[in-house]
Amino acid sequence: MITPAIVRRNTPHRYRMEAQKCAACGKVFFPPRLVCTCGSRKFKAYALPSEGKVITHTVIRTAPRGFGDEAPYCMGIVELKDGSRVLCQIADCEPHRLKVGLQVTIEFRKIQEAGESGVIAYGYKAVPER
Amino acid sequence: MAGIVGYGAYIPRYRIKVEEIAKVWGADAPSFKKGLMLREKSVPGPDQDVITISVEAARNAMKRAGVSGAKVGAIYVGSESHPYAVKPTGTAVAEVIGAVNDCHCADLSFACKAGSEGMFLAYGLVKSGEVEYAMGIGSDTSQGAPGDALEYSAAAGGAAFLMGLKNVVAEVECQYSFMSDTPDFWRREYMHYPRHGGRFTGDMAYFKHVRGGVEGILKKAKGKPRDFKYAVFHQPNGKFPMKMAKDLGFSDEQMKTGLLVPTLGNTYSGASPLGLSAILDEAKPGDRILMCSFGSGAGSDAFIFTCTRELPKVQGKAKKTRDYLDTNPFYLDYGTYVKFRRKIRKNVED
Ligand SMILES: [Zn+2]
Numbered sequence: 001m002i003t004p005a006i007v008r009r010n011t012p013h014r015y016r017m018e019a020q021k022c023a024a025c026g027k028v029f030f031p032p033r034l035v036c037t038c039g040s041r042k043f044k045a046y047a048l049p050s051e052g053k054v055i056t057h058t059v060i061r062t063a064p065r066g067f068g069d070e071a072p073y074c075m076g077i078v079e080l081k082d083g084s085r086v087l088c089q090i091a092d093c094e095p096h097r098l099k100v101g102l103q104v105t106i107e108f109r110k111i112q113e114a115g116e117s118g119v120i121a122y123g124y125k126a127v128p129e130r
Numbered sequence: 131m132a133g134i135v136g137y138g139a140y141i142p143r144y145r146i147k148v149e150e151i152a153k154v155w156g157a158d159a160p161s162f163k164k165g166l167m168l169r170e171k172s173v174p175g176p177d178q179d180v181i182t183i184s185v186e187a188a189r190n191a192m193k194r195a196g197v198s199g200a201k202v203g204a205i206y207v208g209s210e211s212h213p214y215a216v217k218p219t220g221t222a223v224a225e226v227i228g229a230v231n232d233c234h235c236a237d238l239s240f241a242c243k244a245g246s247e248g249m250f251l252a253y254g255l256v257k258s259g260e261v262e263y264a265m266g267i268g269s270d271t272s273q274g275a276p277g278d279a280l281e282y283s284a285a286a287g288g289a290a291f292l293m294g295l296k297n298v299v300a301e302v303e304c305q306y307s308f309m310s311d312t313p314d315f316w317r318r319e320y321m322h323y324p325r326h327g328g329r330f331t332g333d334m335a336y337f338k339h340v341r342g343g344v345e346g347i348l349k350k351a352k353g354k355p356r357d358f359k360y361a362v363f364h365q366p367n368g369k370f371p372m373k374m375a376k377d378l379g380f381s382d383e384q385m386k387t388g389l390l391v392p393t394l395g396n397t398y399s400g401a402s403p404l405g406l407s408a409i410l411d412e413a414k415p416g417d418r419i420l421m422c423s424f425g426s427g428a429g430s431d432a433f434i435f436t437c438t439r440e441l442p443k444v445q446g447k448a449k450k451t452r453d454y455l456d457t458n459p460f461y462l463d464y465g466t467y468v469k470f471r472r473k474i475r476k477n478v479e480d
Contacts, residue, residue: 015225069469070176091177092143092460108185108226109177116478120213122181122222130143130457 002114002121012045014123017106019084021046028084050106052080054126057102059095066112074098078106078126091125103129132257133301133435135197135294136444138190139407140183140269141287141394141454144173144470146462148282154464155277162282167368171285171395172455173462174271176470178286179213183400184269185226187290190448191265192227194299195292199228202292203261205235206251208244208399209288210317210324211271212237223267234261241315242364243425244268245289245399250431252293253302263294268423270398275323276473283367285395289403289451299444300410300419300435304351308342309429316427326426332370335428340364340374343422343430351434355379358434359417362388362405364424366396380420387412388421394455399425406435408451415439 012018012032019030024040030048035041057076060067067073074090076098090098091109104126112121147170152159163169174183184207192199207219220235238244238251245268252264269288274280293302314335317324327335340363348354355361361384363371368391375385388405397404402423409419415437422432468474 011225015222016228092175108182108189109175110179110182111177120179120181125177127143130453 002112002119004119007119007121010123014121015108017048017050017124019046019048020044030084030086048084048086049081052078052104052106052126054090054098054100054102054104055079055085056100057090057098059098076126078104086124089125090127092127097128105129131298131301132253132293132295133298134291134410135263135297135299136191136193136195136292137289137299137407137410138187138192138194138448139287139289139404139451139454140186140190141172141404141451142174142178142183143458143460144175144462145170145459146173146464146467150462150464150467151282165369166283167372167392168283168395169392171283172287172397173467173470174286179271180207180209180211180269180288181213181219181222183271183286183288184219184223184267184290187267187269187288188223188227188265191290191292193448194444195263195294196447197263197292197294200232202227202229202263202265203233204252204255204264205229205233205267206238206248206265207267207269208238208240208246208248209268209270210239210241210244210398211273212239240429241426242366242398242401243423243429243431245403246421246423246431246433249291249293249403249433250305250307252291253305256293256295263292265290265292267291268399268403270400272396272398273323273471276468278323280324280326283396285397287394287397287404288400289407291403297440298438299441300437302433303418303436304347304434306343306347306350306432307429308339308346308432310339312428314426314428331426335426336364336366336370336424337374337377339428339430340422340424341378343432344378344420347420347422347432347434353434355384357418358384358420360387360409360413361385361420362402362409363422364402364430365389365391365405366401368392390451390455404451410437410441411445411450411452413437413441415441
């Protein structure tokens with residue numbers, strides 16, 4: 001269940017795709033982590049680009065609880081212009097149009113709601129170029 | 131001189147045609163289309179609301195302005211469909227564009243003129259020197275009650291304007307507001323859909339207040355309708371702004387660029403701001419634009435803008451309003467539309 005604490009904690013990376021760049025070796029992590037593979041704990045905030053292409057994809061037909069109204073919906077790994085890869089939903093996309101190499105941009109969308117009266121979680125989704 | 135340094139629009143990709151709504155309610159589509167000058171309207175996707183639309187419009191405005199989000203000292207989002215009844219929309223916009231934490235933020239409402247109110251406040255703050263940059267956004271995903279005339283027009287979209295003093299793309303030459311307490315359209319607390327005063331919404335509300343705004347600003351600026359290359363008025367349908375233009379002495383030529391409503395529908399707080407954004411996409415240095423919003427309740431905010439030599443440099447830096455409106459829309463049937471708009475009563479998942 002989505003909670004106010006989860007929404008707040010995820011705000012930098014979910015809202016503005018803020019990744020972390022290791023100050024020692026330059027490796028980029030998204031979502032953020034505490035320690036780099038090189039052992040360094042020093043990171044700088046780094047904003048991911050918002051354009052990319054789909055490199056692999058699937059269609060979710062049996063959705064987890066809370067997402068049933070959206071099924072069938074598309075998920076994929078998107079390679080962004082700087083080479084970073086993110087896993088996200090591909091919105092505004094009919095399943096038959098999904099293909100490797102599909103050009104997408106990242107848009108800000110509603111991800112989930114904690115029922116009719118709870119908090120609303122927002123984040124990034126990829127959408128095909130119009 | 132203070133003015134717009136960056137502007138941006140966002141319109142969802144889904145549409146529904148007037149025929150599709152009319153056939154469900156036994157209404158006569160051709161007479162609706164002719165009477166209201168309305169062919170189709172935009173519909174937000176199931177994962178879109180005023181927060182997501184405001185964010186995308188704001189991002190486009192920031193792309194054009196090319197300034198750091200940290201310099202934005204105030205953000206005002208005007209809407210009548212804020213996702214939360216209590217909890218602001220503007221804070222989410224501020225997080226996304228990086229304006230946190232040094233920023234003043236407030237949500238506004240005044241039916242369809244809430245967007246131009248944000249522009250008015252943002253302009254006043256940068257002009258006074260209180261903040262370096264300030265953003266005004268008008269955005270809505272309003273709903274009409276099923277079967278009501280408003281269901282044919284209530285649409286989704288928004289536009290954002292970053293105001294500042296440096297590298298201004300359109301200077302604010304003059305501003306004027308006109309209002310009275312007029313109950314032409316309202317929504318009471320806890321009600322899903324708004325109500326309106328039927329024919330009362332025309333002469334006593336829209337036409338009186340848009341006329342008041344336009345005549346007031348022309349008097350203040352000592353100008354005439356022919357002084358402007360473009361004009362844009364609030365557009366709840368196609369008929370109202372075109373009749374208003376004719377009565378006030380503006381030509382079809384002046385109105386056509388900013389008139390998006392025939393294929394967009396009424397985006398409420400986003401309506402005249404989106405029209406202005408479409409004009410800015412095309413305007414040239416030296417062109418003058420007259421904008422007049424309208425909000426039920428009732429009032430209007432009028433602005434006169436003069437485009438500068440900076441404008442052509444930013445026009446191509448973000449997606450244009452007409453590209454959002456005209457490129458590859460997805461058409462919905464009425465069933466999918468009511469599902470998207472959550473008009474179907476379901477059992478709550480436990
Ligand atoms: Zn490292």
